[in-house]
Amino acid sequence: MLTFDDNLFLKIVAWFFYCPFYIYALIVKFYFSKKRHVTVHAPQQPRVVVVTGASQGIGEGLVEYYCRNCPSCEIIIMISRSKEKLEKVKEQFDTNSQKKLLIYACDVTNSEEMKSILSDIHRTCGQIDILFANAGVSFRQLSENNSFDKAVRDIFKINVSGVINTIMPLIELKAVRQIVIISSQAAYAPVMSPIYGATKQCVLSFGLDLRHMLAKDNIAVNVVSPGPIVTPMLLGSNPRSVSRGVSVNEAARIMADGIRRNQAEIVFPAVTGIFMYLLQSLPTCLAEAIAFHLLVKN
Numbered sequence: 001m002l003t004f005d006d007n008l009f010l011k012i013v014a015w016f017f018y019c020p021f022y023i024y025a026l027i028v029k030f031y032f033s034k035k036r037h038v039t040v041h042a043p044q045q046p047r048v049v050v051v052t053g054a055s056q057g058i059g060e061g062l063v064e065y066y067c068r069n070c071p072s073c074e075i076i077i078m079i080s081r082s083k084e085k086l087e088k089v090k091e092q093f094d095t096n097s098q099k100k101l102l103i104y105a106c107d108v109t110n111s112e113e114m115k116s117i118l119s120d121i122h123r124t125c126g127q128i129d130i131l132f133a134n135a136g137v138s139f140r141q142l143s144e145n146n147s148f149d150k151a152v153r154d155i156f157k158i159n160v161s162g163v164i165n166t167i168m169p170l171i172e173l174k175a176v177r178q179i180v181i182i183s184s185q186a187a188y189a190p191v192m193s194p195i196y197g198a199t200k201q202c203v204l205s206f207g208l209d210l211r212h213m214l215a216k217d218n219i220a221v222n223v224v225s226p227g228p229i230v231t232p233m234l235l236g237s238n239p240r241s242v243s244r245g246v247s248v249n250e251a252a253r254i255m256a257d258g259i260r261r262n263q264a265e266i267v268f269p270a271v272t273g274i275f276m277y278l279l280q281s282l283p284t285c286l287a288e289a290i291a292f293h294l295l296v297k298n
Contacts, residue, residue: 065252204225226246
């Protein structure tokens with residue numbers, strides 16, 4: 001299991017320089033960056049919120065949060081593949097809410113349909129305050145009923161292309177004030193969640209790039225990298241992850257607080273976040289050994 005052919009020497013040399021450069025980066029960030037970077041303010045009283053993957057899990061939790069905890073929010077648009085599931089979510093929160101809940105049944109992998117829907121939302125609702133690119137799926141879910149080839153292709157279509165299809169139409173229209181991309185702590189140690197982690201690495205890097213690129217247009221961009229959250233995606237996976245999972249309601253609260261403060265990346269819970277950061281810093285041979293031990297043991 002342990003092999004030392006993964007550029008171990010280069011990583012040791014890199015670590016030697018890592019600490020002083022990291023200290024230098026912190027100094028630059030806290031003392032000089034404010035003079036060099038454009039300040040973008042996140043919407044403090046959002047009126048229109050759009051959520052993809054809104055029929056269950058994190059998406060449903062976000063809909064509930066903005067229904068119950070955001071007085072300024074007037075319109076919540078829910079996008080998901082299943083119209084039936086969207087109707088159930090709408091019915092659940094429509095009764096006791098003064099918000100206007102709109103649903104659009106659409107697959108985020110369909111770029112033309114997403115562009116049409118988002119353009120329609122902009123025409124009818126005006127400027128979108130917060131756009132959550134939340135729709136995603138785990139590799140485990142896809143691989144249960146598909147070939148390896150199809151599962152790999154589909155997860156990249158949904159988790160990567162789906163994010164691009166969700167945000168690009170509104171960026172082109174300059175019709176959004178804040179974009180929130182849902183990544184995962186798996187992005188830091190894909191060895192714990194192969195393929196899925198790779199897709200989340202993509203959207204994490206993409207989101208952080210966009211944060212800098214779109215600052216000139218006064219568009220805030222945030223990336224959320226959660227650990228285990230008790231959703232249908234998590235159920236059936238590692239029992240230890242399920243037992244340590246954060247509730248959907250708590251996750252939505254943490255996310256809303258982070259994006260209100262315009263954090264570049266929102267990482268929670270802390271324990272799993274620290275573990276994944278440490279795993280990322282280890283040589284591949286050690287990271288693989290730890291991952292193998294944990295996954296086989298559980």
